[in-house]
Amino acid sequence: MIKSKSAFLLSAAMVLALLTPAQAEIPNNTIKLGVLTDLTGIATDSTGVGSVAAARLAIEDFKKEKPDIKVELIQADHQNKPDIGGAIARRWIDIDKVDAILDVPFSSVALAVQEVTRNSKTAFIASGPGTSLLTGEKCSANTVQWTYDTWALAHGTALALLKAKKDTWFFVTADYAFGHSLEKDASDVVKAENGKILGSVRHPPGTSDFSSFLLQAQASKAKIVALANAVQDTVNSVKQASEFGIQSGGQELAALLMQVTDVNAIGLQDAKGLYLTEGFYWDTNDGTRKFADRFAAAVGGGRRPTAIQAGVYAGTLHYLRAAAAANSNDGQVVVAKMKELPSKDPLFGEGTIRQDGRHIHNMYLFQVKTPAESKAPWDFYKLVATIPADQAFRPIAEGNCPLVKK
Numbered sequence: 001m002i003k004s005k006s007a008f009l010l011s012a013a014m015v016l017a018l019l020t021p022a023q024a025e026i027p028n029n030t031i032k033l034g035v036l037t038d039l040t041g042i043a044t045d046s047t048g049v050g051s052v053a054a055a056r057l058a059i060e061d062f063k064k065e066k067p068d069i070k071v072e073l074i075q076a077d078h079q080n081k082p083d084i085g086g087a088i089a090r091r092w093i094d095i096d097k098v099d100a101i102l103d104v105p106f107s108s109v110a111l112a113v114q115e116v117t118r119n120s121k122t123a124f125i126a127s128g129p130g131t132s133l134l135t136g137e138k139c140s141a142n143t144v145q146w147t148y149d150t151w152a153l154a155h156g157t158a159l160a161l162l163k164a165k166k167d168t169w170f171f172v173t174a175d176y177a178f179g180h181s182l183e184k185d186a187s188d189v190v191k192a193e194n195g196k197i198l199g200s201v202r203h204p205p206g207t208s209d210f211s212s213f214l215l216q217a218q219a220s221k222a223k224i225v226a227l228a229n230a231v232q233d234t235v236n237s238v239k240q241a242s243e244f245g246i247q248s249g250g251q252e253l254a255a256l257l258m259q260v261t262d263v264n265a266i267g268l269q270d271a272k273g274l275y276l277t278e279g280f281y282w283d284t285n286d287g288t289r290k291f292a293d294r295f296a297a298a299v300g301g302g303r304r305p306t307a308i309q310a311g312v313y314a315g316t317l318h319y320l321r322a323a324a325a326a327n328s329n330d331g332q333v334v335v336a337k338m339k340e341l342p343s344k345d346p347l348f349g350e351g352t353i354r355q356d357g358r359h360i361h362n363m364y365l366f367q368v369k370t371p372a373e374s375k376a377p378w379d380f381y382k383l384v385a386t387i388p389a390d391q392a393f394r395p396i397a398e399g400n401c402p403l404v405k406k
Helices: 002-019 048-065 082-096 107-117 150-163 177-192 211-220 231-243 260-266 286-299 307-326 331-340
Strands: 030-037 070-077 100-103 123-126 143-145 168-174 196-203 224-228 252-255 275-278 343-345 349-353 363-368 381-387
Touching: 030 048, 030 082, 030 307, 048 070, 048 100, 048 286, 048 307, 070 082, 082 107, 100 307, 107 123, 107 177, 123 307, 123 331, 143 331, 150 177, 150 224, 150 252, 150 275, 150 363, 150 381, 168 177, 168 211, 177 196, 177 224, 196 211, 211 224, 211 231, 224 231, 231 252, 231 260, 275 381, 286 307, 307 331, 307 343, 331 349
Parallel strands: 030 070, 030 100, 100 123, 123 143, 168 196, 168 224, 224 252, 252 275
Antiparallel strands: 275 363, 343 349, 363 381
16 A cells, blocks of 8 residues: 555656646756857958957856856858858757857858747847848847847948938938938938938949049038948048048048948048948946956957947846756746846946847947047047937837737
8 A cells, every 4th residue: 555655656757747847947047158250351440359358257257146157169251241141150059069169250151040030049239240131020039149240230320320410311221221321211310300312322332442432422512421331431431531532622431330440441541521420439437448448358459349249248248147047058048038127237337238239328429539539559449428228229010020919
């Protein structure tokens, strides 16, 4: 009788164990991260080894909070090609068992990685790409977009300048999806605020001679010549705009995507007076300056972090904290916890992640200083306006993200 009762209790316990959901856990107490970035191409200054360094600094700070959790980091160069980026992401998921993929500059590569990670157990923490599709129609429960997007950049710059009565615009646009998106988003604001678009031209990516495009912009007499391009195209167009005397002739330049490394490449003499929107600037406060010093020590040469590299740090740190809080490395579980927990770090301050995966924080309209105003290396920006977090990004209802409850 006693044996029968014991057998019954044992069987009941086994059934109960099978019916009870297993507690989430991090296997071997180890999290594996992969920085997928541009290590050799045109965005290497604004991402590249700096993004890897930023991730390492986030791991270093997380280890102070959770010393028992081991964090491994690998890196790869996607060569700015969607097929290569997607193939690396697939290998990382299937073979290397990477728990989160970080950075991924260039929208086309990011969209490919997003599809590979969708419905997997790997999270995608995107700081490098700008396409707002990542948190719009193509949103994913595995993805968080941290630093910026085309909507935020275009609306931040356009709305602030239009409020300052700079109401006639001409666009010089890179002829691919990212450039088109920047132009459209800014044009929508110009039209909504009763401004006028006096014309636009499109140039192939990698253009070296902008003369014909800039002459058309100059002839338009538009108050704002808006550059809807990126990295080397932006650098070249700003330099040549200075040579053509566009700013000295009374027009002003607005770069719809520019990083502090781009300004460094152009030089203040040619870039002075240019308007741009950023989510982070290294010389904002004591916290950003302290991080910039750590970053410079890690990468050498006195370099300061870009907003993208700052986004790698902040996104990585919040991911790791959420993984620890959830006691899981399952991508969807951790991203859900990231949305549940408020974020806080010295670079972006306090923030939240919306249901669509969009991280929400302040954005800032800056103007590039003149050489006389700059007091030290990398002292490039002066603040024109702060765009509050609740106004900085596209309203969630307008993104058409399937994850958003109606």
